[in-house]
Amino acid sequence: MTQPALFIAHGSPTLAIEQNAYTSFLKQLGQETLKPPKAALIFSAHWDDSTQWLTTDRTHLTLHDFYGFPEEMYSIEYPVSGHPELSQEIEAIFHAHNLPYRLSAGRGLDHGAWVVLRSLFPEGNIPAVALSVDSKRSPEEQYAIGKMLSELRQKDVLIIGSGGLVHNLRMLGEEGSEPAPWAVEFDAWISEQLTGWNLRQLFDYDKKAPHVRTAVPSYGKEHFVPLLYAMGAADDDRRAAKLFQGYQYGSLSLNCWMFGGMHQANHE
Template sequence: MIPALFIAHGAPLLAIEDNDYTQFLNGLGQELPRPKAIVLFSAHWIAGSQKVSEVAEYDTIYDFGGFPDELYQIKYPAKGNQQMAHQISNLFSENGIPFEMDTRRGLDHGAWVVLRLLYPNADIPVIAMSVNPRLSPEQQYKIGQSLVKLRANDVLVIGSGGTVHNLRAVQFLENDLDEWALEFDQWLEKHLKKWDLDALYSYDTLAPNASLAVPPHGNEHFVPLFYAMGAADDVRQATLLHRSYRYGNLSHSVWAFG
């Protein structure tokens, strides 16, 4: 069965860089069983109710500013899948998850940067999903949990965000790792591998340096982790596939669940 993934999408520059992390994601897309479709929860699509994309073909959204022109020329013309969108809506209805269908929104960089590195040909149908950082971790996990059946049908569920993502703390001219970021990720690794939901749900009070790693103004990047975990509730196994850092503390972590 294909695992669910949590993937750090880093800074938009990843889309045009060639480094250890981009090479890892290129290779991961080739190593994974080829999915029939991808369901992706992006930190950059925040909504008060769960959104499910029902778009035929996505526009590419450039939801950032001040970067090289090359970034704004990139297109990722992924197609949607109406049948899969309706299957997701049925699963949400069965599990009491309120949701709304969306027929207009394109793919933000939290989605297309990751997808382009994994599957550069844009030839796998995508269902884009919103996140709601105001929900409790338990509620976010439950949303992912309602999609467990999809994995049995070779659907890849991805949460795109970052375990350590504090733009007020990043040091763009500094690559020496901040110890506080590593300490947070090591705590997270310990409890993910034990599938210790009680501790993980209270990460904000239990994890060292949680207010730095996951600041209140930026927790939307952390919560896709719970959506991805929930989608693997049937096989509670967490594997760290990659971890590196940029700009002092911006984490490039990739977790496989299931």
């Protein structure tokens, strides 16, 4: 079975305890829209490193890598299984493409990974392999790494990029405030490039997208780049569909994009 690739905004860590339109959407996406994959491969914005890492754990620890949130957040556990055989497949792919990498055992899943996986698969029945991103690589390189892994989608592996297209914590407004026009304009520009699979424009987003310095500040690029890894993983099936768009705190963009494999999803 061919699985799609997804970009999923993980918003605030409190997504793990919230009940709103976005959490309902994610639950439906995982339980009804998608066909259950053999495994999930997830690139998280919260694992940003110049080295390409991938996990080899048989069972993942749950990292509570956030501060100042409700106490119940720190008691949530999501001890999902790893998939060592998939990790070995990824190793072989990286080796064949001469991409240096390192193996991680015991790190645990950061909240960019487990909050998303738990939202999709609350029973923890889909094994997962986590991979790092490198926000300092060029967009072309980030896309190329995702492209290396595209063959795994034909082997029933769901590939996810977890981040946030507009993620500037210094520009957050009040809860329930209207979406900021600059955030909406940036998302609309990105949407246009994705639906047209316009890589030339997209790879130059940091110069051409409106309000890009505000939407993707220099200290927050790691939240944008999982989009490019996920998109690259569907280079063999260049179709993009926006499944959800919303905002929290005026500018924290909550969006979900599906790339490729859409003929396998129940929403069509």
